Amino acid sequence: AGALIVLAVFPFWDYATSGLETGLCIAWLGTIWWLLVTLAPGRELPTAIVIGLGPLVRPDLGRASVVFLVAAWFIARPSRRRTCALAAAAIALPLAYEVFRAGYYGTLVPLPALAKSASHAAWSRGFRYLLDFSRPYAIWIPLAILALLAGVALHRRLAGRRELAIVLAPVVTGVLLFVYVLRVGGDFMHARMFLAPVFAIALPAFMLP
Helix, strand or coil, X not given: CCHHHHHHCXXXXXXXXXXXXXHHHHHHHHHHHHHHHCXXXXXXXXXXXXXXXXXXXXXXXXXXXXXXXHHHHHHHCCCHHHHHHHHHHHHHHHHHHHHHHHHHCCCCCCHHHHHCCCCCCCHXXXXXXXXXXXXXXXXHHHHHHHHHHHHHHHHHHCCCXXXXXXXXXXXXXXXXXXXXXXXXXXXXXXXXXXXHHHHHHHHHHXXXX
């Protein structure tokens, strides 16, 4: 059921072949959720490394990395020492790139963040950007239906800590990304910044017939 949103909302098609980072964001989100679903003893290290790549895919996806790392911890429940080692593995590459960026560019944040004034709140512009996305596709209708279906499925079949972590991680990630996009005022390209949040929220519904 969740795949129908990706198939029906035209910007998913448009930006998948635009040469921008949207396709990479969606591929990374799908990959880390698959790693979370299939997480088993012995696979914690590669899972932590891939999840930690979020800030390198796109800086705002660092929020997704944090949420999915917490979910992976709830599933695996490693020891304190193992937790520290996995956390170090997750942040190693982003930290190394941050050191490079600070030395090469002389700034701690990506250059687009400076160009778009990402540190300033522009809620009104963000809500206009949301309306520009939601009106043509009535995106809230399928999301509400999927939320209802997911709630029913969760109530009937899922009860364990692992399943709750798997289902909630992408939903919480999508909500956080939505709020971030609203705060920074959206983007100058139609719907682009909302595609990753919508995909994340719809991920658990991909398992619904």
